[in-house]
Amino acid sequence: MEFSTRISSLKPSAIREILKVTQDPTVISFAAGNPAPETFPAEEMSIIAADLFANRSATALQYGITEGYAPLRDAITKRMHEKYGVGGDGDITFVTTGGQQVIELAAKVLVNEGDTVLCEAPSFVGALNAFRSYKANLVGIPMDAEGVDVDRLEQALKTEKNVKLVYLIPTFQNPSGCTLSLERRKRVAELAEKYNVYVIEDNPYFDLRYSGEYVPPIKCFDKAGRIIYAGSFSKVLSPGIRIGYTVAPAEVANKMIVAKQVSDVHTNLFFQMLVGDYLMKYDLDQHIAQICDIYKKKCNLMIELAEKNFGDRVSFIRPDGGLFMWFTIPGGRNSFDFCKMASAKKVAAVPGNSFSVDESEISSSFRLNFSLATPEQMQKGMAILGETLTEFLK
Amino acid sequence: MEFSTRISSLKPSAIREILKVTQDPTVISFAAGNPAPETFPAEEMSIIAADLFANRSATALQYGITEGYAPLRDAITKRMHEKYGVGGDGDITFVTTGGQQVIELAAKVLVNEGDTVLCEAPSFVGALNAFRSYKANLVGIPMDAEGVDVDRLEQALKTEKNVKLVYLIPTFQNPSGCTLSLERRKRVAELAEKYNVYVIEDNPYFDLRYSGEYVPPIKCFDKAGRIIYAGSFSKVLSPGIRIGYTVAPAEVANKMIVAKQVSDVHTNLFFQMLVGDYLMKYDLDQHIAQICDIYKKKCNLMIELAEKNFGDRVSFIRPDGGLFMWFTIPGGRNSFDFCKMASAKKVAAVPGNSFSVDESEISSSFRLNFSLATPEQMQKGMAILGETLTEFLK
Numbered sequence: 001m002e003f004s005t006r007i008s009s010l011k012p013s014a015i016r017e018i019l020k021v022t023q024d025p026t027v028i029s030f031a032a033g034n035p036a037p038e039t040f041p042a043e044e045m046s047i048i049a050a051d052l053f054a055n056r057s058a059t060a061l062q063y064g065i066t067e068g069y070a071p072l073r074d075a076i077t078k079r080m081h082e083k084y085g086v087g088g089d090g091d092i093t094f095v096t097t098g099g100q101q102v103i104e105l106a107a108k109v110l111v112n113e114g115d116t117v118l119c120e121a122p123s124f125v126g127a128l129n130a131f132r133s134y135k136a137n138l139v140g141i142p143m144d145a146e147g148v149d150v151d152r153l154e155q156a157l158k159t160e161k162n163v164k165l166v167y168l169i170p171t172f173q174n175p176s177g178c179t180l181s182l183e184r185r186k187r188v189a190e191l192a193e194k195y196n197v198y199v200i201e202d203n204p205y206f207d208l209r210y211s212g213e214y215v216p217p218i219k220c221f222d223k224a225g226r227i228i229y230a231g232s233f234s235k236v237l238s239p240g241i242r243i244g245y246t247v248a249p250a251e252v253a254n255k256m257i258v259a260k261q262v263s264d265v266h267t268n269l270f271f272q273m274l275v276g277d278y279l280m281k282y283d284l285d286q287h288i289a290q291i292c293d294i295y296k297k298k299c300n301l302m303i304e305l306a307e308k309n310f311g312d313r314v315s316f317i318r319p320d321g322g323l324f325m326w327f328t329i330p331g332g333r334n335s336f337d338f339c340k341m342a343s344a345k346k347v348a349a350v351p352g353n354s355f356s357v358d359e360s361e362i363s364s365s366f367r368l369n370f371s372l373a374t375p376e377q378m379q380k381g382m383a384i385l386g387e388t389l390t391e392f393l394k
Numbered sequence: 395m396e397f398s399t400r401i402s403s404l405k406p407s408a409i410r411e412i413l414k415v416t417q418d419p420t421v422i423s424f425a426a427g428n429p430a431p432e433t434f435p436a437e438e439m440s441i442i443a444a445d446l447f448a449n450r451s452a453t454a455l456q457y458g459i460t461e462g463y464a465p466l467r468d469a470i471t472k473r474m475h476e477k478y479g480v481g482g483d484g485d486i487t488f489v490t491t492g493g494q495q496v497i498e499l500a501a502k503v504l505v506n507e508g509d510t511v512l513c514e515a516p517s518f519v520g521a522l523n524a525f526r527s528y529k530a531n532l533v534g535i536p537m538d539a540e541g542v543d544v545d546r547l548e549q550a551l552k553t554e555k556n557v558k559l560v561y562l563i564p565t566f567q568n569p570s571g572c573t574l575s576l577e578r579r580k581r582v583a584e585l586a587e588k589y590n591v592y593v594i595e596d597n598p599y600f601d602l603r604y605s606g607e608y609v610p611p612i613k614c615f616d617k618a619g620r621i622i623y624a625g626s627f628s629k630v631l632s633p634g635i636r637i638g639y640t641v642a643p644a645e646v647a648n649k650m651i652v653a654k655q656v657s658d659v660h661t662n663l664f665f666q667m668l669v670g671d672y673l674m675k676y677d678l679d680q681h682i683a684q685i686c687d688i689y690k691k692k693c694n695l696m697i698e699l700a701e702k703n704f705g706d707r708v709s710f711i712r713p714d715g716g717l718f719m720w721f722t723i724p725g726g727r728n729s730f731d732f733c734k735m736a737s738a739k740k741v742a743a744v745p746g747n748s749f750s751v752d753e754s755e756i757s758s759s760f761r762l763n764f765s766l767a768t769p770e771q772m773q774k775g776m777a778i779l780g781e782t783l784t785e786f787l788k
């Protein structure tokens with residue numbers, strides 16, 4: 001049978017495939033981006049859920065509108081505006097089925113076959129695959145310790161054909177862990193206006209800062225209405241509930257809402273109401289502070305174990321937040337082979353080429369997640385990775 | 395700004411827009427397709443939810459795999475196979491964010507711009523818009539009391555260019571209320587094989603039969619692996635939870651899973667587990683029997699009130715199940731004007747042109763939903779529609 005051209009070349013994401021393998025409980029997984037279950041506010045959610053079933057089930061279990069549950073939208077709009085300066089009169093906030101859906105909807109409404117999407121190199125594979133599913137021409141822009149190289153970004157905006165979107169994860173980037181500097185953020189907003197192009201600011205890790213100085217979202221500098229802000233409750237409440245949102249310029253937001261209508265009608269209404277209640281009845285910032293305490297320890301432990309087990313055989317970037325560390329094996333060695341060796345020893349890591357615009361590229365980097373493993377698993381897993389490295393470098 | 399060609403012509407669905415208007419509590423709405431809230435098993439769901447929060451929150455609130463929660467998939471596969479004869483060795487069952495997502499994913503993986511999709515005339519606007527969002531060439535096939543005219547369907551399969559999909563709602567069709575006869579179902583399966591084309595069998599109302607004889611799904615006759623079965627818990631448990639599923643030939647199902655991965659990663663896992671538990675711990679068939687008792691009474695009341703208030707000024711089809719009745723005003727009058735008059739009197743009905751491949755077509759039919767209104771609202775609303783008709787026909 002013949003499939004659409006847009007889908008015929010698309011393969012399942014390597015990470016999601018690895019995730020399946022890691023359902024084997026004997027595997028120590030540094031591969032996925034799963035939050036630690038101890039960060040889920042299950043008890044508070046349970047109390048709200050009981051109230052919803054007892055008193056508001058006729059609404060919570062019924063069809064809702066595509067834009068989302070109004071009190072949740074209002075709470076998000078208020079929080080993003082008052083706390084972070086995100087969103088103004090020209091913007092619309094609506095609820096999505098996870099942050100991933102923001103990316104898919106933006107791609108659907110903006111990208112014709114062959115149009116160019118610029119992204120960081122490396123970047124998040126789930127987003128790259130969303131763009132691939134509309135046959136975008138993906139162009140990766142190099143990064144350094146301050147995030148994406150904005151001069152190279154401008155160069156690409158000038159020279160690449162039909163650039164319709166720029167996709168960035170400016171804060172605690174996945175996979176590199178880098179954070180875009182304040183100056184570069186302002187420059188991105190200026191470039192979006194100058195070259196009349198939409199930018200997706202994908203910011204799921206934004207609240208997970210363990211060190212360094214606060215940097216405001218790019219969206220704060222969006223005078224021209226060009227930044228599509230993608231947010232998510234996956235990392236601060238729960239990913240299983242699939243509640244994300246966007247704050248986006250009305251013109252593109254309204255198109256995205258129409259596209260959402262034909263995709264899933266609306267996002268699970270029960271959990272929209274639950275999250276709405278959570279924001280009103282509990283202190284999300286206090287909860288985030290607790291999560292950051294947990295993750296900061298985990299991050300520091302991974303740094304410590306990396307130094308102990310890898311020594312100077314591998315270089316890495318110290319992240320100020322997020323869920324990931326990015327390691328590079330010097331000498332141009334292929335990290336894919338290293339990850340395969342590790343996986344045979346039941347430790348899962350993701351090779352760098354998974355995050356490339358061209359997956360056939362050889363990468364000497366690999367990504368480790370530090371949020372999910374227990375300290376014991378991390379001790380054991382990092383020791384195994386150290387041994388694997390010794391064998392690999394022989 | 396420039397949007398993708400696929401989205402630039404797409405407008406919000408008229409029904410979803412009407413739904414927004416009907417958030418006014420003083421409007422009597424026969425417009426939406428909302429189930430009656432008294433059919434939601436809120437108490438049973440509440441018990442399962444409490445157990446999930448107390449004992450399985452680390453799984454229920456965490457990321458899951460795209461295909462869905464395995465015990466739920468297994469329960470659906472078993473139920474569909476053993477009870478209805480749906481699904482065989484060549485098929486895959488996976489969970490979707492409502493039945494709507496099955497349609498969107500099938501369109502995404504099968505339909506190139508300009509390819510033809512054949513559908514019943516009239517048909518479900520949410521599906522038509524999903525096809526429009528990929529710039530499909532929509533061709534409507536006329537129906538009669540036994541459902542879609544299969545000779546006309548074969549004619550279209552022969553003559554229309556690049557037919558990639560046939561979209562049918564064979565049981566208690568939305569909007570017409572018609573059910574495809576057994577003979578025609580067999581014929582559709584044969585045509586799918588003969589013309590090597592996929593058919594979406596969209597069957598959300600299947601379990602809601604109030605009279606007449608059981609007819610098996612088209613998928614039961616799918617020897618060639620051409621039928622994509624779309625099912626949903628929206629009408630038998632709750633639409634707000636957005637849990638649907640498909641039983642589809644592996645080749646197309648695997649492509650759809652890849653497309654789902656980039657769309658929303660996976661469906662709300664908490665409610666996947668909740669529905670999985672419900673299927674194991676409670677008797678869904680007994681619950682469906684209770685729902686059918688409620689809706690049969692509502693359906694009969696609407697028929698009675700139609701006869702009383704419309705007399706022979708309007709013709710209608712007596713449905714054997716589902717949620718809708720389809721009325722036609724003789725003499726080629728435009729039902730859009732009638733619905734506008736009714737809406738000014740605070741009664742909402744959907745004009746027939748909303749369900750047309752070409753929405754600018756004049757239709758003399760309109761659709762009324764009988765599942766949501768209370769008997770008192772139905773009495774009052776149908777009386778107002780009767781008066782509106784008198785004015786309209788003056």
